Amino acid sequence: MDKFKLTNLKADLKKGRTEIMLYPSKCDGCEGEEFHACIKACEEHMKEKYGKYSGARVSIKKKNGKFFPVICHNCDEAPCVDACMPGARYKDAETGWTLTNYKKCVGCWMCVMVCPFGAIERVEGSHFASKCDGCIDEDVPKCVSACKRNALLRTGIKNYSYERRLMVAKKMYGPYVKMHYAGIIKDKRG
Amino acid sequence: MKYVIIGNSYAGLSCVDAIRRFDKTGEITIISDEPYKAYARPLISYYLEGKTTDETIWYKDDNYYEKNDARTMFGKTVSSVDTASKNVVLDDGSIVKYDKLFIGTGGVPFVPPLEGFNPASPMMGTFTKLNDAKKMEAASKVAKNKEAIVIGGGLIGLKASEGLRALGMHVTIVELLPRVLGLALDEISGQITAKRLNKNGIDTVTNDTVIKINLDGTGNPESVTLKSGRELIADIVVVGVGVRPNVAFLEGSGIKVDRGIIVDKTMMTSVEDIYAGGDVVVTYDVINKRPNIIAIVPLACEQGRIAGANMAGVYREYPGGMGLNSVEIYGLPIITIGLTNPNDPSQSVFTYQEGETIYRKLVYSGEILVGAILLGNIDGAGILSAIIRQGAKCLSYKDEFLKGNIFSFVIDNEFEIYNINEGYAIRGDFKDLPEFSRTNWR
Numbered sequence: 001m002d003k004f005k006l007t008n009l010k011a012d013l014k015k016g017r018t019e020i021m022l023y024p025s026k027c028d029g030c031e032g033e034e035f036h037a038c039i040k041a042c043e044e045h046m047k048e049k050y051g052k053y054s055g056a057r058v059s060i061k062k063k064n065g066k067f068f069p070v071i072c073h074n075c076d077e078a079p080c081v082d083a084c085m086p087g088a089r090y091k092d093a094e095t096g097w098t099l100t101n102y103k104k105c106v107g108c109w110m111c112v113m114v115c116p117f118g119a120i121e122r123v124e125g126s127h128f129a130s131k132c133d134g135c136i137d138e139d140v141p142k143c144v145s146a147c148k149r150n151a152l153l154r155t156g157i158k159n160y161s162y163e164r165r166l167m168v169a170k171k172m173y174g175p176y177v178k179m180h181y182a183g184i185i186k187d188k189r190g
Numbered sequence: 191m192k193y194v195i196i197g198n199s200y201a202g203l204s205c206v207d208a209i210r211r212f213d214k215t216g217e218i219t220i221i222s223d224e225p226y227k228a229y230a231r232p233l234i235s236y237y238l239e240g241k242t243t244d245e246t247i248w249y250k251d252d253n254y255y256e257k258n259d260a261r262t263m264f265g266k267t268v269s270s271v272d273t274a275s276k277n278v279v280l281d282d283g284s285i286v287k288y289d290k291l292f293i294g295t296g297g298v299p300f301v302p303p304l305e306g307f308n309p310a311s312p313m314m315g316t317f318t319k320l321n322d323a324k325k326m327e328a329a330s331k332v333a334k335n336k337e338a339i340v341i342g343g344g345l346i347g348l349k350a351s352e353g354l355r356a357l358g359m360h361v362t363i364v365e366l367l368p369r370v371l372g373l374a375l376d377e378i379s380g381q382i383t384a385k386r387l388n389k390n391g392i393d394t395v396t397n398d399t400v401i402k403i404n405l406d407g408t409g410n411p412e413s414v415t416l417k418s419g420r421e422l423i424a425d426i427v428v429v430g431v432g433v434r435p436n437v438a439f440l441e442g443s444g445i446k447v448d449r450g451i452i453v454d455k456t457m458m459t460s461v462e463d464i465y466a467g468g469d470v471v472v473t474y475d476v477i478n479k480r481p482n483i484i485a486i487v488p489l490a491c492e493q494g495r496i497a498g499a500n501m502a503g504v505y506r507e508y509p510g511g512m513g514l515n516s517v518e519i520y521g522l523p524i525i526t527i528g529l530t531n532p533n534d535p536s537q538s539v540f541t542y543q544e545g546e547t548i549y550r551k552l553v554y555s556g557e558i559l560v561g562a563i564l565l566g567n568i569d570g571a572g573i574l575s576a577i578i579r580q581g582a583k584c585l586s587y588k589d590e591f592l593k594g595n596i597f598s599f600v601i602d603n604e605f606e607i608y609n610i611n612e613g614y615a616i617r618g619d620f621k622d623l624p625e626f627s628r629t630n631w632r
C-alpha cells in the first residue's frame with residue numbers, strides 16, 4: 001500500500017496547535033524511583049508559572065500493576081468549559097487549548113463533576129480546581145521531556161486526532177487495522 | 191443574516207460562540223433586561239461571601255462583545271415576539287428584526303401564595319439576580335436581630351442561606367421536604383449536610399413551611415408563622431423555592447409552551463427559525479427518559495451551542511441531558527449525578543460510608559449505572575458522569591467505585607468508553623463537518 005499523508009505535523013507544531021498524546025501501555029510508573037518524573041517536572045514548572053495556584057496537573061493512577069497517566073485531553077467542546085460557572089475555563093482561540101483563569105475560580109467543583117477523564121483536581125487548601133494547560137508556551141511540555149518511556153508525547157492536533165482513532169480502532173478490531181501514513185510520530189523531541 | 195439573542199447569560203452566550211464559530215460575518219444582537227454585561231448568576235451567593243468580587247463576577251472577558259462583533263441592548267425587556275413578521279418587540283415599543291432568533295430567557299423565581307410577602311420591601315425578596323444579592327447585602331446591614339428566614343431548601347435556598355450567613359445573619363431554612371436539597375440528596379447525605387449547616391449557624395426546619403409573614407408598621411417583616419404553629423423572628427425573608435421557565439412574554443406568539451418552551455432535537459421551537467435553550471426549555475432527560483426541565487449551567491451551555499450551530503446552518507442534534515449538581519457545604523464537597531433517589535424496586539442501590547466525612551451511593555438499573563452521590567471525596571466524579579450519561583455497563587466495577595477507585599474503569603477501558611467518532615469527549619468530529627474539524631475551531 002502506498003503511503004499517504006493525512007497530517008501536517010510540522011505546520012501544526014509551528015502554529016502551536018499541539019496536543020499531549022498518551023500511550024498508557026508504555027507508562028511503568030517510573031519503577032524503582034521515588035517520584036514519578038512527569039509529576040515532579042510539572043509541579044516545579046507550575047509553581048514557577050502560577051505561583052499560588054501550583055500543584056502538578058498530571059497524575060498517575062495505578063491498578064493491578066498497570067499505570068495510567070491522567071491528564072487533560074483538551075476536549076474540543078470541553079465539558080469543563082460548559083460547566084464552569086464563573087467562566088474561569090475558556091478556549092484559547094489561537095491554540096485551541098482549554099485554559100484557566102485561576103483568579104476567577106471559586107472552587108464550585110462543577111468541572112470536577114463533568115470532566116470525562118477525571119483530569120481536574122480539587123485543591124482543597126487553596127480552594128481551586130487545577131488542570132493541565134498543555135504548556136503551549138513551551139517548546140516541549142515539561143512532563144513530556146521528563147518521561148523517559150515516551151508514554152507522553154507532544155504532537156500536532158491532526159496527528160493526535162488520527163492517532164487516537166487508530167488506537168481505538170486497533171483495540172476494537174485488532175490486527176485487521178493496517179494503516180500507513182507518512183509523518184507518524186517517531187520522535188517528538190524537536 | 192440577522193441573529194437576535196434574547197438573554198445575556200449561559201445559554202445565550204454559548205449560542206453566540208457557536209454562531210461565531212461558523213458564521214464570522216452575520217449580524218448578532220444580544221438583548222437582556224439586566225443592565226449589566228453577563229455575570230455568573232450562580233455566584234451571587236459567593237459574591238456575598240466575598241469569594242468573588244465586583245471584578246471577578248463577570249462571566250466573559252471585558253472585550254467579549256467587541257471581539258465577537260455583537261451589538262448589545264442591555265436594560266431592555268422583550269415584551270413579545272411577532273413570529274409572523276419576524277420582529278422582537280421591546281417594552282419601549284421599539285422593534286428588532288431577526289432572521290434567526292434564540293430565546294435564552296432563563297427562569298423567573300417561583301413564589302408560592304404567601305400572606306405578607308411583598309418583594310418591593312427592602313427586607314424581602316427572591317434570590318436569582320445580582321440586584322437581589324445587593325439588596326440582601328444592604329438589608330443585612332440594617333437588620334436589628336440578625337435573623338433571616340429562607341423559604342425553600344433547594345439549591346437556590348441553600349446558596350441564599352450561605353450568602354446571608356456570610357453577611358453575619360443567623361439563618362433558618364424552612365423546607366417542605368424532609369431534608370435540604372431533598373430531590374438530589376438521600377437521607378444519609380441530607381443528614382450529614384444538615385449537621386454541617388447547623389454547626390455553621392444555619393438552622394434547618396424540615397417538613398414545615400411558612401404560612402404567614404408578620405409585618406411591622408413599615409411593611410417590613412418582624413416574624414414568620416410556620417404551618418406547625420411556631421413563630422420565628424425574621425428581619426429578612428428570602429423566597430428561594432426555585433425557578434419556572436420565563437415564558438410569559440411568548441403568549442400569543444404561536445411558540446409551543448408546556449411549562450417550558452418545547453424544542454426539537456435541533457433545539458428549534460415549534461416556529462421555524464426560532465431556537466431556544468437553557469432554563470427556559472423542556473429538554474429530554476436521558477436518565478428518566480422523558481421530557482423534563484433541568485435548570486443547570488452545563489446543559490444551558492450545551493443547548494445554546496447546539497442551537498447556535500443549527501442557526502448558523504450546521505446541522506446538529508442534542509441527545510438530551512441529565513441532572514447534575516455540585517455544592518460545597520462549609521468545606522464538604524457533594525456531587526450528585528442522575529437518579530439519586532430511585533423508587534423503582536428493580537433498581538439496586540449500593541452505599542459506602544465512613545462516618546460523616548465520606549459517603550458514596552451508586553444506583554444501578556440492571557448493569558447500567560444511572561445515578562450516584564459522592565460526598566467528601568469527589569475525585570474522578572466526571573468519569574461517573576460520563577459513564578452514566580452514556581449508559582455504559584459497569585456493574586462489575588461497583589466495588590471499585592464504592593471504594594473510590596473510579597479511575598479503575600478508565601485504566602481497564604483506556605479510551606474506549608469515550609466513543610471518539612460520535613464523540614463525548616472529542617465531540618467536534620461530527621459528520622457534517624470536514625474531517626478533522628478540530629481545526630475549524632482555531
Ligand SMILES: Cc1cc2nc3c(=O)[nH]c(=O)nc-3n(C[C@H](O)[C@H](O)[C@H](O)COP(=O)(O)OP(=O)(O)OC[C@H]3O[C@@H](n4cnc5c(N)ncnc54)[C@H](O)[C@@H]3O)c2cc1C
Binds near residue numbers: 222268319485
Ligand atoms: C442562587 C443560584 C444558584 C445556582 N447554583 C447553581 C449551581 O450550583 N449549579 C448549576 O448548574 N446551576 C446553578 N444555578 C442555576 C443557573 O444559574 C442556571 O441554570 C443558569 O443561569 C441558566 O442560564 P440561562 O442562560 O438559561 O438563563 P439565565 O441565567 O436565567 O439568564 C436569562 C437571561 O435572559 C434575560 N431575560 C430574561 N427575560 C428577558 C426579557 N423578557 N427580555 C430581555 N431579556 C430577558 C436576563 O436578563 C438574562 O440575561 C443557580 C441559580 C441561582 C439563582
Ligand code: SF4
Binds near residue numbers: 075080098115119
Ligand atoms: S479538563 Fe477534562 S473536560 Fe476539560 S478539556 Fe481537559 S479532559 Fe476535557
